[in-house]
Amino acid sequence: MAELRLGVNVDHVATVRNARGGAVPDPVRAALLAIDAGADGITAHLREDRRHIRDDDMRRLKAAIAKPLNFEMAATEAMLDIALRVRPRACCLVPENRTERTTEGGLNVVGGFNHLKPFVAELGRAGIRVSLFIEPSAEALEAAAALRAAVVELHTGAWCDALARGERERGDHEFGRLRVAAAQTASLGLECHAGHGLDFDTARTIAALPQIVELNIGHFLIGEAIFVGLAESVRQMRAAMEEGRRQAK
Ligand code: PXP
Numbered sequence: 001m002a003e004l005r006l007g008v009n010v011d012h013v014a015t016v017r018n019a020r021g022g023a024v025p026d027p028v029r030a031a032l033l034a035i036d037a038g039a040d041g042i043t044a045h046l047r048e049d050r051r052h053i054r055d056d057d058m059r060r061l062k063a064a065i066a067k068p069l070n071f072e073m074a075a076t077e078a079m080l081d082i083a084l085r086v087r088p089r090a091c092c093l094v095p096e097n098r099t100e101r102t103t104e105g106g107l108n109v110v111g112g113f114n115h116l117k118p119f120v121a122e123l124g125r126a127g128i129r130v131s132l133f134i135e136p137s138a139e140a141l142e143a144a145a146a147l148r149a150a151v152v153e154l155h156t157g158a159w160c161d162a163l164a165r166g167e168r169e170r171g172d173h174e175f176g177r178l179r180v181a182a183a184q185t186a187s188l189g190l191e192c193h194a195g196h197g198l199d200f201d202t203a204r205t206i207a208a209l210p211q212i213v214e215l216n217i218g219h220f221l222i223g224e225a226i227f228v229g230l231a232e233s234v235r236q237m238r239a240a241m242e243e244g245r246r247q248a249k
Helices: 011-020 027-036 055-064 077-086 113-125 138-146 157-164 168-188 200-206 219-228 230-245
Strands: 005-009 041-045 069-073 090-093 129-134 151-155 191-195 212-217
Touching: 005 027, 005 191, 005 219, 005 230, 011 027, 011 041, 011 219, 027 041, 027 055, 027 230, 041 055, 055 069, 055 077, 069 077, 077 113, 090 113, 090 151, 113 129, 129 138, 129 191, 138 151, 138 168, 151 168, 151 212, 157 168, 157 200, 168 191, 168 200, 200 212, 200 230, 212 219, 219 230
Parallel strands: 005 041, 005 212, 041 069, 069 090, 090 129, 129 151, 151 191, 191 212
Antiparallel strands: none
């Protein structure tokens, strides 16, 4: 069975820094510490409004970390230029809406197919692995494969939100969609990642889906770091993931 990697999203270290202006807490320091504690890569989202990560953070992250950098971005010309300059290991294309608090849904890969095509192609030509953040649906997966993306990241938000609201049936339904979608990635030749809203329990559960090889986790890990420290938060997440992976068939 493939190894399950943990990508730590450091956006919210920058959120706290920006609340006061100035330079601390530094997302690059958090990234180095997370890697030391067992993260396999670092994820950061350069939003159009620069509400957390800034251009210089991306450059500094790329220069400082020895593990892969996953650059989350909207499919815009301005972001493409920056990504081609930073040259991260991977780019995850996400939908972006200025009024949202976080990335609320997956990319419209079917309706936005023609818009996305040149972005996937150009990033791929530059040797950057392209991931598409999508809803767990057959249509989205087929469109992602037709776009020749290397990776899909399944949006786990609807499942995690249902569980957080105590909606068991809805949660089971959403998890079923994730299970079916993960299984479908194998036949489409897509590498399968997942993320959004994951905590220790949901990471442990989803780790049992054998096709998923990477989880990208931010908000919960950085929040938990307030209580136990970032290194311990990352270590506990790794332990939860490994426990879940042992249940995979
Ligand atoms: N993956 C993607 C594509 C995201 O946009 C986000 C949120 O920025 C995450 C994972 C991490 O989500 P969370 O912060 O809820 O763990």
